[in-house]
Amino acid sequence: MALAGAALETLAELGYARTSLRDIADKSDFTHGVLHYYFKDKTDLICCAMRQYKAVCATRYDQVTIRAETPGELIEGVAAKLAETLREDALTHRLWYDLRAQAMFEEAFQADVVEIDQRLENMVWRIGARLSELSGRAIGLSPAALYGLFDGIFQRSLLRHLTGEAAASAELQEEARRILTTLIR
Structure with a gap:
């Protein structure tokens, strides 16, 4: 619309x-x-x-997840996509974090924020489930914990990106690689 x-x-x-x-x-x-x-x-x-x-x-990573044939391909694809969305949609992501914080105070936002947050958690879990499938190893985290990890590093990187830190995108990629690699050790 x-x-x-x-x-x-x-x-x-x-x-x-x-x-x-x-x-x-x-x-x-x-x-x-x-x-x-x-x-x-x-x-x-x-x-x-x-x-x-x-x-x-919430469907941004689906093609990366579907096309990956090895854990390494999935890890690299997800890390690259995270960095890309940080660079290309920074202002919209900033708005998301603003609205999510407002939902703590504004009841009118709460239902939508909870629904969107669940979609994002599901998105991250699809990545984790595919990584588990490709590696043959169980993911030792709950969907909420895995989402929390990715949301945390993304929000931190977003703030750094918005304040002009040139390395924020590359460091986000490295953190994503580290999380995903650690999951399958």
Whole structure:
């Protein structure tokens, strides 16, 4: 939906707290009235936009996972994809972490954030399950723990990337390699 895409761009640039429906309208091809027609408020629009984006994001690693024929190919493919998304979608990921934090305070975000977080956990677990299959070794972590590891290193790298640290992307790749390699030792 084009409205959600326009909202996502504006929100990613300005952040949740500094964005109004009028800001979204001003930075898009849509009028303030059109936004109000389709969405009851900013929260409704934000939730729609983030659900749409994360639905695509949650399948981002599926091709890497499916195509890998060895543990090494999977590890390298996932590490490369993580670094790519850090570089290419940094502002949208920043918005995700902003909204996830807002869900601690804003009840209206909670159900969507919990649902999106579960999709992301499932995405990471598909990687872990495929690694287990390719290596013939069981993953000694729960889906939640594996997701927590990847989410933690990604969020840390995102902050470093946004503050201009040139090595953030390469270090994220190395951390991903380290986690995945350790899982199958």
